[in-house]
Amino acid sequence: MSDPTAPAPPAREVRSPLSDGEWHRMHPLTPLLRGGLSLLVVIGIIVANLRERLVALFIPEFSEEGEVPGDPVDYVLSNNLVLIAGLVVLGGLVVLTVIFWVSWRFHTFRITGDDVEVRTGVFFRTHRRAPLDRVQGVNLTRPLVARLFGMAKLEVIGAGLDSNVKLEYLSTSNSETIRADILRLASGRQLSEAAVTGDAVDAGSRVHQAANLVSAGITGIIEGEDIEAAEVESVVHIPAGRLAASRVLSTSTLGLLAFLAVVIVGAVIGEPWVLFAFVPALLGFGAYWVRSFVRSLRYSIAPTSGGVRITFGLFTTVSEILPPGRVHAVEVRQSLMWRPFGWWSIAVNRISGRAMTDAGTDQLTSVLPVGTRADVEKVVRLLLPALPEDQLALVFEQGILGPAPGDPYATTPRRARVFRPLSWRRNGFFLTPDALFLRRGFIWRALGVFPLARMQSIRISQGPIDRALRVANLTANVVSGTVTTTVGVVDRDDALRAFEDAAHGIVAASADDRSHRWAR
Helix, strand or coil, rough: CCCCCCCCCCCCEECCCCHCCCCCCCCCCHHHHCCCCHHHHHHHHHHHHCCCCCCCCHHHHHHCCCCCCCCCHHHHHCCCCHEEEEEEEEHHHHHHHHHHHHHHHHCCEEEEEEEEEEEECCCCCEEEEEHHCCCCCCEECCCCHHHHCCCEEEECCCCCCCCCCCEEEEHHHHHHHHHHHHHHHHHCEEEECCCCCCCCHHHHHHHHHHHHHHHHHHHHHHHHCCCCCCCCCCCCCHHHHHHHHHHHHHHHHHHHHHHHHHHHHHCCCCCCCHHHHHHHHHHHHHHHHHHHHHHCCCCEEEEEEEEEEEEEECCEEEEEEEEECCCCEEEEECHHHHHHCEEEEEEEECCCCCCCCCCCCHHHHHHEEEEEHHHHHHHHHCCCCCCHHHHHHHHHHHHHHCCCCCCCCCCHHHHHHCCCCCCCCCCCEEECCEEEEEEEEECCCCEEEEECCCCCCCCCCCCCHHHHEEEEEEEEEEECCCCCCCCEEEEHHHHHHHHHHHHHHHHHHHHHCCCCHCCC
């Protein structure tokens, strides 16, 4: 007989209808959104050919003649080809509709207890699979047009180059539910096979729901509604003024000012044509500033049951979740122009499943565009939860702002300071049983933190001058990214001791690590 006072077993979480292990199709509007660029090109060609006709139609005072020479509409009307032209247009629409329908029919996905799979293609079939125990994160992206229709796309990040699996497009509610299922399955938590099904609706109700969906999408864009308002509130809030100032006070601005100085000197010495070279450069820098500013708006970062959730973007909203143990390196940076304001940024090395040349890769490495000391401490605690509190306290005092009295870092010895004339006090490393800290930079400060459980190996290298001065370069081998993984010109004996200690520490930390199945 069971004990009535015994605690009840935890309720098993229910698997959603689209995560039941069966093959499902994407949203019916997927072909339209995926082929949106092609449609825009076609519309652009049509507008370019009919620009005179459009001008005459909407602004008749700018048209001196009733007919525009070479206008295709006039040609159709003058040759009595209206019926044929209408049939051609209708046939084109029918063919386009059939292509979209066939593409949708052959674009399917399924989520089992082990994998996320996607099949595409009609004549040339493609089958992509992402094992759940290798999932590095799940991103939910809502481009502007997709948001109007209440749709989003999921990108399951795999552990390899070009290994991501994309589910595009699904309704926003289904995307959020599926992402939660994928993260729960990846954590090792089993889900119940009972599916939650909705009530049947008639055609009129579907039309009404579709209208409400579009209305909600427009309202969300205007009011800036967050797709995960029910989630934990962000631990960091970045004012728009600070974000805009940080984009202007960036290294790119220094490059632009240096280029402007060269242009002015060239114009003064008798080459005024170089002034024209500054215009495209200014436009390019302006576009970069605006793009980076817009991408960083509506930034938020918060802990969730599946990992750290990072959301950013004004027009195209990206919400990514980093499961535990997927951050291989963390670097806190501060440029010279940010120092008076006490601002820092944070970047990470993580497996993105994309090539380094992909334009979206750099966006996924920045987890804090600009923040104060309090912001940095909060984000570091989220990204490195396994780091003991006493080591986190050393991150700022000794690592970022240091050196301070009692500095534990091994730095550049006196005999080699000529190679680090300004930063020899800061140039060094510090090894603990949990992580390797690499500190560098006097003008541009940086501190890299490398959890030993994520490190693949550690390397020491020397050149002929290094051997003569008995110094060495220490490198943490982790997944590639924007974080600097090497500190140079440190004492050779200190580097050798760190090499031996880190080799044993990596083995011990990897053996104790259970973050790949964090629910067990």
